[in-house]
Amino acid sequence: MAHTPADPSARRTAGHALVLTEQAAAEIRAELPSVADAVVAAIIAEVPSYEDAFSGPMGATINNAVQVALGGFLSLATRKRGVDPQSPNAPATQGAYQLGRGEARGGRTTDALLAAYRIGARVAWQRMSASAVVAGLDARTVASFAGLIFAYIDELSAASVAGHADESATSGRVRARLLDRVARHLLEGAAEEVVQTAAEHAGWAPPTTLTAVVLREAAARPVLAEVSPQTLQVAETPGLEDTVLLVPDAHGRRRAGLLRAVQGRDAVVGPGRPWLAVRGSYERAVRAHGLGLRGDTDEHLVRLVVGSDAEALADLRARVLAPLEELRPASAEKLVDTLRAWLLLQGRREEVAEALFVHPQTVRYRMGQVRELLGDRLDDPEEVLRLVVALAVP
Template sequence: MPEKARLRLRPVVLDAGDEIIATVRAEVAEYSLSMDGEFGRRIRLGVSVALDQFLDLLGTDDALPDTAVYFELGRVEHRHGRTMDALQSAYRIGSRVLWRRIAAASDDYELEPDAIFRLAEALFAYIEQLAAASVSGYAYEQSLAAGSRQARQHALVERLCRTPPPEAAEVEALAREVGWPAPRALAALVLPEESLGIVCRRLPPDVAASVVDRLGIVFVPDPEGPGRLDALADALRGTSGVLGPAVGTDQVARTVTRARAAYALHLEGHVPGEGLVRADDHLLALLLHADVTLTADLVAQRLEPLRRMTAAARDRAVSTLTAWLDAHGDIAEAATRLHVHPQTVRYRLARLKEAFAGVLDDPVGRLEVALALRAGGPGLAEG
């Protein structure tokens, strides 16, 4: 642009500041009352710097020397709880007001039509760069807020997992900091650490989740509520998670401990299932593995007769015992399960009763044998 035209254009551009601010206040409802605080100060500074820089950059290929003001405007918008819509509208209004002034005075600086077109193009490209800087600032502030919230949520989840469990007042305080409405009932969901992100994106926003001790932990409010279990099952597509019992916040340790224990057994194959696995559907497995030394002693003691058999005889004895116990002592049903004649079952059972020295005729003894078989069978008896 010729220097003569630039000099004539300068007062037109610089005098547009007050009109831009007045028009923004009149047309953008969010800013009608907000020009006296931090945002108003930054808007006035932004308009002033924008007009000066626009004049300095005209006719050059230089990059924007300073976008910090507009980056900060985006950050302030997020801190005030607004979307970017209002600020984007302000940028459009500013460019419109400025261009209207430039166009009205175009005869005074004697530019060719092609130069006028390039001037308009430069103006709108310039405003787009300012807006882009504000978008970056907004995104940056958003990431800081998300990180802060994530840190607070981690503190909440980690505290709920620790012993001794927190008092109700502490739970309420932690929940309030993260904006989580502390529920009257909740359950702990334990799943692989690497699956936590995708599962949480599928869940309602009222869960609290984080990684604790390299496990994904999700606290699910009101897990027995309408549709909640279906939502959990859907969120666990492609992975598995173990849900503890629903408890009040004063018993949170119970749901965490049970879910973690059942998840460990799930990984070892003792608690089967895919997708959503409920710990309370596997209480016997949890009971048998709660004290492994006690369970090993039970297996060794009650299955001792099996250790004296050959491998083939032991396998046959285990299948016969299991079928008979599962059939509640019904010989015909046990024979059907084994695909043998009932007389064969009677013969085998007589030999087993002899080997077990009357234990199988005692209700408590039968229960202990059944539990020992369920806990580990002859494999543990040999150990």
């Protein structure tokens, strides 16, 4: 298990290992260039992903890091006990940290780098221990020498892992901000060139369509696990406390998969729209959410149309039902319910009675009252249209 540079147990391991004599250190130092070459050759041979790296721009950096690491180890081996060998600013540790960051920037994991460290430790031990024997070190000292090498490599590995983690976290935060900017531009209806530029900066490939989903923040994570990884997420849009997801290419047959992903999560799914026009999907989902509707907005189109202007709907209802104003509220409510069912079921008395749980004669009686109050309006198509719209939603 790798120790972090700040791990006190690692410092104790390194600090109490051994101190090489000046003569032994000098003889081993003279071999460092050839040891570095051997380490590099072994890494190239055994870690395929580094074969091209050493010949590319990273080659000089990695080669230099190997030599700095070996030099740092030798300096460590010649220090006196009690001296902290793991300064945060030590060149070798800093070099290892930067290597880890470089791997993260290149989109690679630390697997290859840690493998290179293991190979480097093995080759360095083989070559440097041979030099130590030639320098006259006894078996116990050579064994301690081995322990120090592997503890030192452990420290460098930990520094690289830390560098990789820091770079990944930084890059992730930066990209998250850039993606958030893309999403907000889309929801705000920004100019096409503005949105296109933001998408390029974020490295986000525009899809054919986007579908807006409004749901609670706690429900967003499980949904994100089931939809496209290119999905954009926005929290706390103006006037809305819930989270908004913009899901790529969930139109047509793929819409069913999105609806399954949000099922049971109290979500509202807007229509699929061309990606630059997703604001329309978002606005519909928000309207449905405000009306207390959930699920697929395609299933609530009538309610959305009727509820798009609440004041206009209230005025329309008041106008078409004005003849009933003189009735007691309970009586007026029964007549309105009967009229609504009669209009929607096209006057089929038996079905109206079944829907209202009353006798067909009751329906006949009530509709007789309605005709007395409304007169010939039920024979006027325009008036019937107004009544249907006004009474469409209970």
